[in-house]
Amino acid sequence: MSEFVIAMFAIVGTIISYIIGRFVYRRFYTPFLLPITVATIIIVVVLLVGNVSYDTYMLGGKWIHSFLGPAVVALAYPLYQHRDLLRRYAVPILFGNFVGAFVGIVSGLLLAKLADIEGRLLYSLLPKSVTTPVAMEISEAIGGISSLSAVLVIIAGLTGAMLGPFMFRIFRIRSEIGRGTSFGAASHAIGTAAAFENGQLEGSVSTISMILSAVFTSLLTPLIL
Amino acid sequence: MWKKWFIIVVQITVLFLLSLFGTWLQQTFHLVIPGSVIGLILLFILLYFNIIPETWIKQGASFMTKHLILFFIPATVGIIEYYQLFSGKGSLVILITVVSTIIVFALAGWTSEKMAAWRRAKHE
Numbered sequence: 597m598s599e600f601v602i603a604m605f606a607i608v609g610t611i612i613s614y615i616i617g618r619f620v621y622r623r624f625y626t627p628f629l630l631p632i633t634v635a636t637i638i639i640v641v642v643l644l645v646g647n648v649s650y651d652t653y654m655l656g657g658k659w660i661h662s663f664l665g666p667a668v669v670a671l672a673y674p675l676y677q678h679r680d681l682l683r684r685y686a687v688p689i690l691f692g693n694f695v696g697a698f699v700g701i702v703s704g705l706l707l708a709k710l711a712d713i714e715g716r717l718l719y720s721l722l723p724k725s726v727t728t729p730v731a732m733e734i735s736e737a738i739g740g741i742s743s744l745s746a747v748l749v750i751i752a753g754l755t756g757a758m759l760g761p762f763m764f765r766i767f768r769i770r771s772e773i774g775r776g777t778s779f780g781a782a783s784h785a786i787g788t789a790a791a792f793e794n795g796q797l798e799g800s801v802s803t804i805s806m807i808l809s810a811v812f813t814s815l816l817t818p819l820i821l
Numbered sequence: 822m823w824k825k826w827f828i829i830v831v832q833i834t835v836l837f838l839l840s841l842f843g844t845w846l847q848q849t850f851h852l853v854i855p856g857s858v859i860g861l862i863l864l865f866i867l868l869y870f871n872i873i874p875e876t877w878i879k880q881g882a883s884f885m886t887k888h889l890i891l892f893f894i895p896a897t898v899g900i901i902e903y904y905q906l907f908s909g910k911g912s913l914v915i916l917i918t919v920v921s922t923i924i925v926f927a928l929a930g931w932t933s934e935k936m937a938a939w940r941r942a943k944h945e
Contacts, residue, residue, distance in 0.1 A: 610895065630890075636894060643901060669860035671861055671889075672860075672865040675861075693933075696928060699929070700924075703925070711917060727858070729857075748918045756922055769931060773933055774934025774937070777933040783926070786890070786893060807858060810858070
């Protein structure tokens with residue numbers, strides 16, 4: 597098969613998996629079946645069964661991936677629409693994210709110590725709460741493995757997006773300000789996408805939090821280490 | 822119908838250019854913040870100071886944020902390359918990631934919610 601045909605299969609397959617993921621989520625409405633989880637599982641299973649490598653899939657996947665940049669830029673629009681509310685709650689959001697970044701690094705360190713994990717594995721783990729490119733930069737700067745960090749970032753994102761509704765109930769976080777901060781601080785853009793499912797304001801708070809948590813984590817990690 | 826899609830495509834192109842410009846800024850000045858986030862901040866500033874009107878990006882931006890998760894799927898599928906991570910010490914790293922995420926999730930949201938409520942009470 598020519599590369600073009602493979603790429604077309606990958607692109608169309610990804611979009612179909614996404615549509616199925618959305619349909620399943622609408623139908624059953626459980627956070628364990630988020631569109632991203634369902635779509636990823638479908639594609640991973642197809643690749644494994646068909647014995648197709650990730651590199652081959654990415655011949656088409658990279659085209660969809662290239663829209664991630666503009667999609668992140670687009671988040672400026674809801675931010676702009678909610679600018680007055682966000683300005684009013686700037687201090688709580690800032691403070692929540694500072695606490696989040698600090699706790700994220702320290703809890704990672706302590707838990708790793710408890711599990712007797714150190715060296716490169718530990719350094720790869722610390723920046724897991726922030727968006728992929730920043731996490732990879734931090735990881736590299738402190739001596740971790742950047743591609744491993746990228747995987748852990750995805751796991752942190754999915755954890756927040758999938759367990760979010762349960763955690764809000766357990767920890768009694770009820771406001772859009774609080775929920776948006778949780779999603780953005782712990783689960784970056786994957787959490788932000790989940791926050792937008794709940795509402796525009798919650799998504800906007802999450803967008804700001806994602807940025808703040810990236811800034812705080814890159815400043816705090818070298819200091820704490 | 823066609824006009825609507827034409828507008829969306831043109832506006833996504835604007836977002837694309839901003840993202841590329843952000844990446845260029847990041848590489849030129851060796852910034853830690855990713856290019857797309859720099860583009861986000863730039864677009865916010867442009868909108869905030871009315872340098873470009875809302876109508877230039879409205880439909881395109883709404884379309885992109887609505888389908889935000891689609892653009893993450895190829896990167897998430899990349900997990901497939903790390904299946905060996907799910908055994909041995911790697912599984913502990915994953916467990917720590919999950920537990921630490923839960924802690925951050927709870928404390929960050931709790932802090933901002935309580936502070937917001939406290940400030941509201943003080944102003945009343």
